[in-house]
Amino acid sequence: MDEPKVTGTKPRTCCPRKSLLILGFLFASAAIALVAMAVTQNKPLPKNIKYGIVLDAGSSHTNLYVYEWPAEKENDTGVVHQVEVCTVQGSGISGYSKDPDEAGLSLQNCIKRAQEMVPEQQHRDTPVYLGATAGMRLLSLQNRSVADRVLSAVENMLRSSPFDFQGARVISGQEEGAYGWITINYLLGNFKQTGWLDFLPHLQSSSGTSGALDLGGASTQITFVPDHEPIESQENSLHFRLYGKSYNVYTHSFLCYGKDQALRLKLAGDLQSTQNGSLLDPCFHPGYFRVMNTSDLYTSPCTANGEQQLPFRRLHLQGNGDYQVCRKAIQKIFNTSHCPYSSCSFNGIFLPPLQGKFGAFSAFYFVMNFLNLTTEKSPVPLNRVTSTVQRFCSRPWNEVKAEFPNIKEKYLSEYCFSGAYILSLLENGYGFTAEKWQNIQFLGKIGSSDAGWTLGYMLNLTNMIPAEKPPTRPLSHASYVGLMVFCSLVLVAVLLLGCFIFHKPKCLQKGLI
Numbered sequence: 001m002d003e004p005k006v007t008g009t010k011p012r013t014c015c016p017r018k019s020l021l022i023l024g025f026l027f028a029s030a031a032i033a034l035v036a037m038a039v040t041q042n043k044p045l046p047k048n049i050k051y052g053i054v055l056d057a058g059s060s061h062t063n064l065y066v067y068e069w070p071a072e073k074e075n076d077t078g079v080v081h082q083v084e085v086c087t088v089q090g091s092g093i094s095g096y097s098k099d100p101d102e103a104g105l106s107l108q109n110c111i112k113r114a115q116e117m118v119p120e121q122q123h124r125d126t127p128v129y130l131g132a133t134a135g136m137r138l139l140s141l142q143n144r145s146v147a148d149r150v151l152s153a154v155e156n157m158l159r160s161s162p163f164d165f166q167g168a169r170v171i172s173g174q175e176e177g178a179y180g181w182i183t184i185n186y187l188l189g190n191f192k193q194t195g196w197l198d199f200l201p202h203l204q205s206s207s208g209t210s211g212a213l214d215l216g217g218a219s220t221q222i223t224f225v226p227d228h229e230p231i232e233s234q235e236n237s238l239h240f241r242l243y244g245k246s247y248n249v250y251t252h253s254f255l256c257y258g259k260d261q262a263l264r265l266k267l268a269g270d271l272q273s274t275q276n277g278s279l280l281d282p283c284f285h286p287g288y289f290r291v292m293n294t295s296d297l298y299t300s301p302c303t304a305n306g307e308q309q310l311p312f313r314r315l316h317l318q319g320n321g322d323y324q325v326c327r328k329a330i331q332k333i334f335n336t337s338h339c340p341y342s343s344c345s346f347n348g349i350f351l352p353p354l355q356g357k358f359g360a361f362s363a364f365y366f367v368m369n370f371l372n373l374t375t376e377k378s379p380v381p382l383n384r385v386t387s388t389v390q391r392f393c394s395r396p397w398n399e400v401k402a403e404f405p406n407i408k409e410k411y412l413s414e415y416c417f418s419g420a421y422i423l424s425l426l427e428n429g430y431g432f433t434a435e436k437w438q439n440i441q442f443l444g445k446i447g448s449s450d451a452g453w454t455l456g457y458m459l460n461l462t463n464m465i466p467a468e469k470p471p472t473r474p475l476s477h478a479s480y481v482g483l484m485v486f487c488s489l490v491l492v493a494v495l496l497l498g499c500f501i502f503h504k505p506k507c508l509q510k511g512l513i
């Protein structure tokens, strides 16, 4: 018997499952490939780091700074930072006038330290600069040829190092002020153009920068952008164009008004009224005693004019810690009797009205930091700073010494004078009122970098600050690729969804009814 034949067609499978599976697999693979490509393409490349070295040959000592930055971001703002500071042992290079070769030799240890910090294969490409400041300016005034010998000794030492020697010179007070201002504004990110705000300049403060106050051992600098005032004296006026913006900057460097030379000026003045070489000094702690050769006081050009035949060779200085009297004694070194401009600081030097915020560094910071006046978030009010210095000055020297046994006696014994000097300079010299005082921030470091002129000097000499804003793309490469991948995925998903809706498999359509 014939088996009954099954007639009719085979029932159709409701979904082309295999095709769907294949499509799904292809889609997933494509998506994974896209994401993997974006990730690998954007993996950070091995960093190409560049280095630069600057030696700050100050009046009191020399510091060597090593800076580093990613090579490909050379012209961005805020990318260079300090990775090392090495303090040269002994005095500043101007202290080697009797044996200039020693000035060169004194740098050896710090050069070795720099050799350890910079990878050997990059030594030859690493520029090294030396800038000398007020100590060498004074030595040049005193004896030009000795100053030149000291400079060539340090130059020879740096030339014999494996680095790329780019010069050793005495920088001017103007440069010192300007580079300090560039350093702090670069590190604070004040040169960054703020995108949307670029189109609305009236919403920004007049310059968007911070002024710079630097107190060294032999000179002090004040630099800031005044508020629309003309800068009445040419030698105090600088013009910069940085990252596409113009800045008219006021700067002045007072030679002899660093804190060591200012103390000499004060003592030389006080000596004129002593008969026997004993001086009761209100700027030192009660119980403090120091003997000095009077000739040492007059070795600097700052005090040389006041040199006189004194009937004694030694000065016996005894502290009595009287802050108010100390301020009066300090006030005498600022001559405010004449001003050929609309406004002056002192000694007939033009000073426009103070404007904006200020960063105060070097000895401004060392002293305020010692007095615990820098730790709070907001600036400590002027009356509290005054009372802190006053209280500190009145403390007996043996008590102060016992409390800070690890601080060098030279530094410790002079914090009272230095505190009073800083207040005199800022309040009476520059005219910081209690209100304006709140705009001063005492800065040691900004990030990992010391506040000072050296970074600005290097940025300038390596042309790392462009005059015009470098053209930038609206998106970074990584964001661009990421967005491309995301948009592709959305497109594919929308396409698939569209196909799915308009060519819906019949079984699904049935199920829906």
Ligand SMILES: Nc1nc2c(ncn2[C@@H]2O[C@H](COP(=O)(O)OP(=O)(O)OP(=O)(O)O)[C@@H](O)[C@H]2O)c(=O)[nH]1
Binding pocket: 057, 058, 059, 060, 061, 092, 133, 134, 135, 215, 216, 217, 218, 219, 220, 258, 259, 260, 362, 363, 366, 367, 370, 411
């Ligand atoms: N307390 C304290 N004082 C310091 C320190 N380093 C330097 N000083 C003193 O602070 C004053 C200023 O120091 P610097 O800013 O290094 O001065 P400088 O660069 O040698 O001098 P200039 O050439 O005038 O700039 C000097 O009297 C130094 O002796 C420190 O770490 N602590």
Ligand SMILES: [Ca+2]
Binding pocket: 058, 059, 133, 215, 216, 217, 362
């Ligand atoms: Ca200095």
